[in-house]
Amino acid sequence: xxxxxxxxxNPYSKGYFEDPYKHLKECREQNPIHxxxxxxxxxxxxxxxxEILRSxxxxxxxxxxxxxxxxxxxxKESACPxxxxxxxxxxxxxxxxxxxxxxxxxxxxxxxxxxxxxLSESVEEVNQKFKNxxxxxxxxxxxxxxxxxxxxxxxxxxxxxxSQIKKYSNxxxxxxxxxVPKQVYQEINKWFLSGNEMFNNINSKQGYKENLMAISNKxxxxxxxxxxxxxxxxxxxxAFETSKDSLSMALLExxxxxxxxEAVLASDEEQLSAIIEELFxxxxxxxxxxRVNKEPVEYEGHTIEANSKLYLCIxxxxxxxxxxxNPDQLIFSRPGTNHLAFGSGPHVCAGANIARQEMxxxxxxxxxxLKDYEINNSEPITYAKQIMMRTIESAxxxxxxxxxx
Amino acid sequence: MDIKLLLTQLxxxxxxxxxxxxxxxxxxxxxxxxSLSLISLAFxxxxxxxxxxxxxxxxxxxxxxxxxxxxxxxxx
Ligand code: HEM
Numbered sequence: 180x181x182x183x184x185x186x187x188x189n190p191y192s193k194g195y196f197e198d199p200y201k202h203l204k205e206c207r208e209q210n211p212i213h214x215x216x217x218x219x220x221x222x223x224x225x226x227x228x229x230e231i232l233r234s235x236x237x238x239x240x241x242x243x244x245x246x247x248x249x250x251x252x253x254x255k256e257s258a259c260p261x262x263x264x265x266x267x268x269x270x271x272x273x274x275x276x277x278x279x280x281x282x283x284x285x286x287x288x289x290x291x292x293x294x295x296x297x298l299s300e301s302v303e304e305v306n307q308k309f310k311n312x313x314x315x316x317x318x319x320x321x322x323x324x325x326x327x328x329x330x331x332x333x334x335x336x337x338x339x340x341x342s343q344i345k346k347y348s349n350x351x352x353x354x355x356x357x358x359v360p361k362q363v364y365q366e367i368n369k370w371f372l373s374g375n376e377m378f379n380n381i382n383s384k385q386g387y388k389e390n391l392m393a394i395s396n397k398x399x400x401x402x403x404x405x406x407x408x409x410x411x412x413x414x415x416x417x418a419f420e421t422s423k424d425s426l427s428m429a430l431l432e433x434x435x436x437x438x439x440x441e442a443v444l445a446s447d448e449e450q451l452s453a454i455i456e457e458l459f460x461x462x463x464x465x466x467x468x469x470r471v472n473k474e475p476v477e478y479e480g481h482t483i484e485a486n487s488k489l490y491l492c493i494x495x496x497x498x499x500x501x502x503x504x505n506p507d508q509l510i511f512s513r514p515g516t517n518h519l520a521f522g523s524g525p526h527v528c529a530g531a532n533i534a535r536q537e538m539x540x541x542x543x544x545x546x547x548x549l550k551d552y553e554i555n556n557s558e559p560i561t562y563a564k565q566i567m568m569r570t571i572e573s574a575x576x577x578x579x580x581x582x583x584x
Numbered sequence: 585m586d587i588k589l590l591l592t593q594l595x596x597x598x599x600x601x602x603x604x605x606x607x608x609x610x611x612x613x614x615x616x617x618x619s620l621s622l623i624s625l626a627f628x629x630x631x632x633x634x635x636x637x638x639x640x641x642x643x644x645x646x647x648x649x650x651x652x653x654x655x656x657x658x659x660x
Binding site: 189191216217218249252253358359360361362363564 | 627
């Protein structure tokens with residue numbers, strides 16, 4: 180290796196947002212554990228990420244605490260800082276008892292719903308809405324489906340529009356991203372406050388908010404209104420953002436590859452489950468997650484001092500050829516594998532089952548409808564400049580010639 | 585647009601120092617700006633100059649106002 184300079188992780192490298200996988204592959208092959216351009220440790224292989232996620236030697240980083248320290252700088256005298264309060268019950272950034280409780284309450288609150296009914300109604304509704312469109316945005320289509328699901332979970336009042344919820348989800352999700360300037364945090368803060376207003380206006384005696392309050396009461400977990408608002412925010416964001424992203428990336432891939440689309444349409448129940456897992460592996464909408472080491476650790480001759488932030492690249496782990504043969508291809512017959520799209524260990528996605536059911540109930544129905552459409556190449560597919568979560572902003576479809584009546 | 589003056593003003597504001605105390609050859613690290621400050625600064629420079637998607641790590645490479653001014657000029 181000598182004095183050869185090895186690649187350093189930098190999401191501002193050319194073309195990263197359109198296709199991060201080229202850069203991630205270089206990192207994984209040339210420099211699988213190193214300090215990235217932002218000075219934090221990066222892990223690109225499946226092996227280490229999997230071990231770290233499952234090890235009790237690591238904790239999650241505390242987002243709410245970070246905001247508490249930064250709020251005086253971000254807001255100076257202005258506005259009503261709400262970033263720390265808004266994120267204070269976000270399970271993915273909590274450790275110990277606080278984490279256990281938040282996870283328990285959310286899990287039970289979601290279990291109350293009749294998912295098959297909600298999902299079938301929602302997919303019906305989205306196909307109905309788009310059925311006369313000659314040309315539309317696939318991302319809007321996917322987001323509208325998830326919106327229907329969320330509306331039913333949350334019993335959202337009708338005056339909150341689809342585009343408002345879509346924007347809200349994206350903005351509060353960005354609170355977790357890397358390289359966010361204070362100007363954007365100020366904007367995110369406004370969305371947190373408008374979300375509170377929305378959640379405070381939910382009067383239904385049924386729904387997720389009521390479930391959260393009833394269940395935390397029953398379990399003797401004392402959550403005040405601010406805690407409940409924080410859980411409502413994280414649940415909406417986690418359910419909306421990642422599901423929309425994985426669905427839109429998956430559908431785009433299938434529309435682009437008719438043979439794969441046919442395979443999905445022809446699949447039986449067991450095959451469909453395997454296909455869905457493969458789509459999650461491939462799309463990995465949450466591309467990174469962070470852990471903090473309680474003690475110093477040693478990796479390949481590097482000593483990482485205690486309390487460092489370790490960025491685990493889920494997207495790269497899911498394309499690691501040591502675990503997945505031909506990792507950049509969608510292979511529906513792939514043997515069952517430990518992909519990390521939902522993380523692993525104590526913080527494994529609390530909504531993984533919901534996400535799987537969403538795909539199970541929507542995928543074939545959506546493809547039956549979308550098979551008459553093709554990617555509209557006259558408009559570029561655009562990606563958000565986000566690092567932690569990969570998000571397609573827009574992907575236009577148009578009706579195929581022969582399907583035009 | 586006087587880029588150097590602009591950067592000096594922005595950095596003075598971020599560092600909470602009077603403009604007169606900011607020298608063009610002084611390393612950014614001596615102003616004790618943390619990464620959030622630098623990212624916010626990059627964002628402001630993007631907005632004002634219209635340069636798209638500034639890599640927030642440029643401050644490590646172009647680590648004084650003079651160097652950064654030259655870089656911004658070269659992007660136009
Ligand atoms: C395709 C869809 C989804 C993907 C890829 C995904 C991915 C993930 C990942 C990777 C984590 C672990 C984060 C970490 O280890 O730091 C996570 C956590 C979480 N997810 Fe999901 N998620 C999805 C859908 C959902 C849905 C639908 C919900 C809620 C209904 C949800 C709720 C959560 C929550 C609450 C956590 C935090 C769990 C904890 O820290 O204990 N997710 N998700």
